[in-house]
Amino acid sequence: MSANTVTVYEVDGMTCGHCVSSVDTEVRGVPGVTDVDIDLPTGRLTVASEGPLDDARIRAAVEEAGYAVKAS
Numbered sequence: 001m002s003a004n005t006v007t008v009y010e011v012d013g014m015t016c017g018h019c020v021s022s023v024d025t026e027v028r029g030v031p032g033v034t035d036v037d038i039d040l041p042t043g044r045l046t047v048a049s050e051g052p053l054d055d056a057r058i059r060a061a062v063e064e065a066g067y068a069v070k071a072s
Contacts, residue, residue, distance in 0.1 A: 026064045
């Protein structure tokens with residue numbers, strides 16, 4: 001994963017590959033996102049982007065997929 005900025009989130013509620021796919025699709029739709037990596041066992045969502053992203057847009061994308069970002 002290579003990009004200018006990498007941000008890591010923890011997502012609650014993902015239990016299967018379909019969950020991962022849903023989150024991946026929504027987050028990739030956020031403008032500026034260049035790559036997404038999700039580790040199902042830990043719930044870790046790593047987002048690579050061209051530059052700083054609007055945190056609220058990433059959180060909204062995760063919520064659109066049906067999940068929540070853990071409070072940091």
